[in-house]
Amino acid sequence: MSSLFDPYDLAGLQLPNRIVMAPMTRARAHDTVASEHMATYYAQRAGAGLIIAESAQVSRQGRGYLCTPGIHSLEHIAGWKRTTDAVHRAGGRIFAQLWHVGRVSHISLLEEGQSPVSPVAVPAADTFVQAYNANGQPGQVPVSAPVALDIAGISQIVEDFRRAARNAVAAGFDGVEIHAGNGYIFEQFINGRLNTRVDEYGGATIANRLRLLLETVDAVSWEIGRTRVGVRVSPFAHLYDLHAFDDEEATWLALAEALSRRGLAYVHASHLGTPEFEQAFRAAYRGTLMVAGGFTAETAQQALDAGRIDLGVFGRPFIANPDLVERLRNGWPLAEAGREAFYGGGTQGYTDYPAYAFAGAKKAA
Numbered sequence: 001m002s003s004l005f006d007p008y009d010l011a012g013l014q015l016p017n018r019i020v021m022a023p024m025t026r027a028r029a030h031d032t033v034a035s036e037h038m039a040t041y042y043a044q045r046a047g048a049g050l051i052i053a054e055s056a057q058v059s060r061q062g063r064g065y066l067c068t069p070g071i072h073s074l075e076h077i078a079g080w081k082r083t084t085d086a087v088h089r090a091g092g093r094i095f096a097q098l099w100h101v102g103r104v105s106h107i108s109l110l111e112e113g114q115s116p117v118s119p120v121a122v123p124a125a126d127t128f129v130q131a132y133n134a135n136g137q138p139g140q141v142p143v144s145a146p147v148a149l150d151i152a153g154i155s156q157i158v159e160d161f162r163r164a165a166r167n168a169v170a171a172g173f174d175g176v177e178i179h180a181g182n183g184y185i186f187e188q189f190i191n192g193r194l195n196t197r198v199d200e201y202g203g204a205t206i207a208n209r210l211r212l213l214l215e216t217v218d219a220v221s222w223e224i225g226r227t228r229v230g231v232r233v234s235p236f237a238h239l240y241d242l243h244a245f246d247d248e249e250a251t252w253l254a255l256a257e258a259l260s261r262r263g264l265a266y267v268h269a270s271h272l273g274t275p276e277f278e279q280a281f282r283a284a285y286r287g288t289l290m291v292a293g294g295f296t297a298e299t300a301q302q303a304l305d306a307g308r309i310d311l312g313v314f315g316r317p318f319i320a321n322p323d324l325v326e327r328l329r330n331g332w333p334l335a336e337a338g339r340e341a342f343y344g345g346g347t348q349g350y351t352d353y354p355a356y357a358f359a360g361a362k363k364a365a
């Protein structure tokens with residue numbers, strides 16, 4: 001039986017263990033360029049079998065929050081290069097997460113005169129983002145009304161992902177993860193209750209609603225190679241004013257089948273719903289499956305033993321435990337992260353969490 005601490009061959013990328021660091025937005029890219037501090041933060045966590053870096057917007061249009069990094073300019077590439085170099089020097093591996101928020105955005109984040117985009121011109125109710133308020137100060141503001149994308153706009157999004165993937169490779173990432181979960185652009189198209197378009201990207205058929213994501217997966221795979229591409233999904237999570245829709249289970253299983261046929265590096269689920277659905281999804285997707293959400297070493301090992309996952313993804317535990325893998329391996333205690341430093345700020349609550357041995361040495365001194 002495999003252990004979380006055994007190596008894993010991820011489509012040719014050798015992982016020393018099966019513990020993956022989840023993508024986590026920490027909102028510390030003050031000018032949208034990945035900073036020196038971000039390089040330090042990720043290098044401290046290089047003991048993970050694989051790091052998935054925080055979401056990076058593929059275009060200015062795809063941006064939904066202040067201080068999140070981009071991956072669409074030469075400055076962005078140079079900024080990320082510091083992170084990938086630092087992680088590789090520390091012996092780690094790192095994928096970029098590619099992101100377009102769709103309608104979850106605010107006009108103050110976008111180019112002058114532009115609105116957020118979405119399959120249909122329906123705003124997300126009760127949804128707030130960190131942007132600039134009416135006084136020009138940073139703060140939580142309700143999302144702005146989106147405009148419906150036309151066909152040229154949809155093609156542009158596919159192109160933006162393709163370019164972002166190329167940029168990620170130029171910046172030294174080992175691969176990319178397409179963010180198709182959490183209520184952002186791809187899920188807005190997949191959700192049949194929101195996406196009432198009448199063209200080939202919407203409406204009643206599952207194939208139409210999956211089209212944008214699959215075209216993007218194919219464009220990105222063509223650009224950088226399918227074995228360097230992962231996809232993140234969150235079936236039944238219904239975030240940001242997305243709701244249950246007809247054929248929902250069939251839609252997600254059709255996606256699992258379609259991704260299976262493409263021979264990608266992996267599929268990553270941050271939510272799967274009922275155990276029955278989880279089983280059906282696992283059967284429909286025949287490649288490497290990684291799952292996130294509330295794991296401890298024990299529950300992740302159980303999931304591995306039961307054949308429910310190939311890799312266990314940990315999010316919050318990595319925030320306060322840069323040496324998480326060593327702590328789990330040795331049964332050392334875990335530090336708790338303070339929520340107030342999750343998003344935004346400087347190095348406090350970010351790069352100042354020590355490794356366990358260092359904390360022990362300090363105590364002894």
Ligand SMILES: Cc1cc2nc3c(=O)[nH]c(=O)nc-3n(C[C@H](O)[C@H](O)[C@H](O)COP(=O)(O)O)c2cc1C
Binds near residue numbers: 342
């Ligand atoms: C501070 C924070 C930021 C997050 N940012 C992202 C993100 O950028 N992209 C993403 O797909 N998920 C994001 N997530 C979700 C995590 O990847 C993960 O699925 C979630 O934290 C559950 O795992 P955990 O219980 O081990 O923390 C974020 C979670 C947290 C706590």
